[in-house]
Amino acid sequence: MEPFIGVIGGSGLYEIDGLKDATWQTVETPWGAPSDAILTGTLNGTRMAFLPRHGRGHIHTPSTVPYRANIDALKRLGVTDVVSVSACGSFREDMAPGDFVIVDQFIDRTFAREKSFFGQGCVAHVSVAHPTCPRLGEAALTAARAEGITVHDGGTYLAMEGPQFSSLAESRMYREVWGCDVIGMTNMPEAKLAREAELCYASVAMITDYDSWHPAHGEVDVTDIIRTLTGNATKARNMIARLPALLSGGRAPCDHGCDRALEYAILTGPDHRDPDLVARLDAVAGRVLT
Template identity: 60%
Template sequence: MTAAVLGVIGGSGVYDLPGLEEIREERIDSPWGEPSDTLRIGRIGETKVVFLARHGRGHRLSPSGINYRANIDVLKRAGVTDLVALSACGSFRNELHPGLFVLVDQFVDRTHGRASSFFGNGCVAHVAFAHPVGPGLQKRIAAAAEAEDILVHRGGTYVCMEGPQFSTLAESKSYKAQGFDVIGMTNMPEAKLAREAEITYATIAMVTDFDCWHPGHDAVDVAAVIAVARANADRAARLVARLARDFPREREACPAGSDRALDGAILTAPAHRDPGLVAKLDAVAGRMLRS
């Protein structure tokens, strides 16, 4: 059995993880380039936890400037099996109010120009992605929230826009009309890459605003967003700490198949694979490429 290692990606307002003990900082080299920051590796209870600030400490990186492939690659190299993404988001529903945590289970990708796969010419692979969030991991997050008396809404669709500008009013109304629940700028291609790396992924989407569709909230103000994000950060840290304390010692099989996502996914015959790309895939796909 594989030991469970919990990864946590901190989004806007979350640049550290209080409660992490026996901390060491480690910079892991990646063939995909520079990750957002050094990894903070430690323990919460008996669980090994690896934390990465998505935008870098000091919020140096824009959503479009994040090297998502390097981030997922170094988390995989650090042994992460299950990954929780903390992400600020806007809401398209009155009942999903600022301060609420939404455990989304679907994504719609409206980004462009971001590298969204580890695979490509020379080593082609197609992974199943119908259910991008690990149901078991989401269930554990919901249980931790209940234990900590933190209000969460379970289920919903997160539309990921490119940014860095917020939506136009027409875009916001269009997304709302399509039935999307929340909007953010960072969970794509992050979730896609986690699936390719066979890391089980789940998002805690922390609502900071109503986006600009709302008649009483017709513009998104950065200062207000960050204020709510920082207020959310304390509860997010408490939620993650409870999740970690109750986490299993061994990795659980994922009902969505994220732990075996590469089974049958690589189409390129061994004799026709690009050695350079295969070398870069040593962490992400080594289980399959070495077999």
């Protein structure tokens, strides 16, 4: 199998440079419309798909992003590996604005989003003990280092609902009590849904600010964030351009089992499954439901 790399672009990242035969495709899903059309093409001979998480023009809030439709659409196109790029705040002095973090853990504090493709009539439980793919994360790390980006290998991402930024008390709790490294609003339930869809998933968090805990920086200022986002977006595009060389060639089954996450996850017996829900799961779980 050849890899098909899907990139979900966050705030500030709305395109990929250098795609050959680039086409914006509208993909219909049983979970509604994705955030936007999906840009597909090839980059250095490798198939690529790009989906702007907030839509071009940034029309979706973190809470209204259609996460299920986005992941379903990428899976439906044949994507095998998803690299999520998103803006975040930092809880660590040494993780400074402009740095990147290859996230490997999450604490999910979101509450207003649908978090699973499964439900009544077809129950499934996947493991997200290790919610990102180490192989894919390593490729993103290598690509970032090759671009001269200051990048941190590993970090815990606190996913908040938003759209408001943290209070000072919350920021201090996440940093000092919970031991989080960065904070953002969009990687959950995205990472959980990617696991349910048996997609390898890596999270690249681009730091824009120090949240509100840092005594020398005060509260989060959107003007400062936008300024940092512009520089981060350029670095992210350059990093993405290096991924095909690192991931091209025959793609073996994932060493970490991401592509087999549903193997023993579905608990509802075939005779008791809701046929309407099963039909909606055709792209996400068709491998184990047919």
